[in-house]
Amino acid sequence: MDLTEHFRFQARACADMGSPMYAELLHRCADDVSSGGVVGDVLAGFERLSGTTSALALRLLGSVHRLVLERRADELAMYYPSVGGAWELDGGWEAFARLLRGRPEDVREWLDRPPQTNEVGRSAALYGGLLHLPALGAGELPVRLVEIGASAGLNLRADRFGYLDGAGRRFGSDDPGLVLADAWRGRSLEPWPGLAVAERLGSDVAPVDASTTEGRLVLTAYVWPDQRVRLERLRAALRVAAGLAVEIRRQDAVSFLQELRLREGTTTVLWHSVMWQYLTPEDRIRAATRIEALGAEATPSHRFVHLRAEPVLDLPDDVRFLVRLRSWPGGAERVIGETVGHGVPTTWL
Numbered sequence: 001m002d003l004t005e006h007f008r009f010q011a012r013a014c015a016d017m018g019s020p021m022y023a024e025l026l027h028r029c030a031d032d033v034s035s036g037g038v039v040g041d042v043l044a045g046f047e048r049l050s051g052t053t054s055a056l057a058l059r060l061l062g063s064v065h066r067l068v069l070e071r072r073a074d075e076l077a078m079y080y081p082s083v084g085g086a087w088e089l090d091g092g093w094e095a096f097a098r099l100l101r102g103r104p105e106d107v108r109e110w111l112d113r114p115p116q117t118n119e120v121g122r123s124a125a126l127y128g129g130l131l132h133l134p135a136l137g138a139g140e141l142p143v144r145l146v147e148i149g150a151s152a153g154l155n156l157r158a159d160r161f162g163y164l165d166g167a168g169r170r171f172g173s174d175d176p177g178l179v180l181a182d183a184w185r186g187r188s189l190e191p192w193p194g195l196a197v198a199e200r201l202g203s204d205v206a207p208v209d210a211s212t213t214e215g216r217l218v219l220t221a222y223v224w225p226d227q228r229v230r231l232e233r234l235r236a237a238l239r240v241a242a243g244l245a246v247e248i249r250r251q252d253a254v255s256f257l258q259e260l261r262l263r264e265g266t267t268t269v270l271w272h273s274v275m276w277q278y279l280t281p282e283d284r285i286r287a288a289t290r291i292e293a294l295g296a297e298a299t300p301s302h303r304f305v306h307l308r309a310e311p312v313l314d315l316p317d318d319v320r321f322l323v324r325l326r327s328w329p330g331g332a333e334r335v336i337g338e339t340v341g342h343g344v345p346t347t348w349l
């Protein structure tokens with residue numbers, strides 16, 4: 001895909017995913033690239049990253065957003081809702097292009113890094129999935145929450161958030177710093193008052209440390225600036241995270257799973273969201289094989305659960321995010337829900 005097509009593709013994706021600001025800005029970037037303007041100049045040398053997975057357009061916008069958040073983007077801030085501005089295409093585009101002309105090196109600094117998000121809305125799918133365990137006979141033991149591709153591990157605090165279902169019923173923590181409104185639709189869930197989380201552990205090849213200013217900046221910069229609800233959720237989750245430390249190992253999913261052991265007297269819940277697609281085909285097989293092996297070791301006194309909220313990869317034209325659950329002993333797979341890219345709402349089937 002050439003650079004212009006890449007920007008147009010990403011513009012359509014942002015429009016579909018609820019960011020009219022980025023959709024407009026990216027179309028302007030595409031026009032600019034095709035007329036030999038400043039966007040192409042700044043991205044010179046990075047064109048190899050214009051595939052959909054490398055997401056060069058989102059790298060550029062994330063880098064600019066971080067300059068806005070750091071108050072280093074001059075008048076562009078007036079157009080960014082994430083810092084109190086109001087988006088308007090002509091003025092916003094002019095300020096954006098001026099920033100690229102004035103500070104190309106600052107903008108280029110972040111082009112090497114893949115966009116890194118930790119989508120707190122996906123806790124709706126993960127925590128709701130967890131609430132299915134008591135009905136499957138796995139509600140007696142304390143739970144170890146284990147996540148691969150955990151990013152900053154914000155969703156490992158899912159039980160500390162609150163959830164409102166479509167009927168206005170409240171679930172999760174009694175004293176949450178974050179409430180996910182309209183989290184659930186479809187079949188009603190039952191609360192799990194006895195839920196005890198004995199351990200929280202994550203892994204990621206590129207973990208983000210949410211306890212640092214840099215880590216919080218990274219997570220915020222890749223949220224689209226006109227998506228107020230996502231930004232508010234993230235900020236609230238960062239406050240919750242500050243009060244509950246979680247270990248996130250810098251480790252790829254396969255080697256992490258190889259080292260993972262079940263623990264007597266607990267249910268080990270391995271969960272993950274929107275990370276499986278980043279594994280190589282070989283690593284997907286290795287990870288799946290290790291998950292089967294862990295399942296085979298499970299007994300009623302050390303259980304194993306695999307819970308995932310992932311897009312179904314073999315339907316590229318119709319991306320559906322399914323919530324799937326397996327619980328061992330037994331291990332039959334159940335499709336328990338369907339979610340959306342950012343997790344809210346999740347519909348229980």
Ligand SMILES: C[S@@+](CC[C@H](N)C(=O)[O-])C[C@H]1O[C@@H](n2cnc3c(N)ncnc32)[C@H](O)[C@@H]1O
Pocket residue numbers: 116117118119120122148149150151203204205206207251252253254272273274275278279
């Ligand atoms: C789209 S993000 C999703 C993060 C988080 N699961 C969420 O839903 O917000 C994908 C994550 O997978 C991580 N990742 C990619 N390849 C990985 C691998 N081989 N092993 C572990 N994590 C990986 C990335 O670093 C990134 O944090």
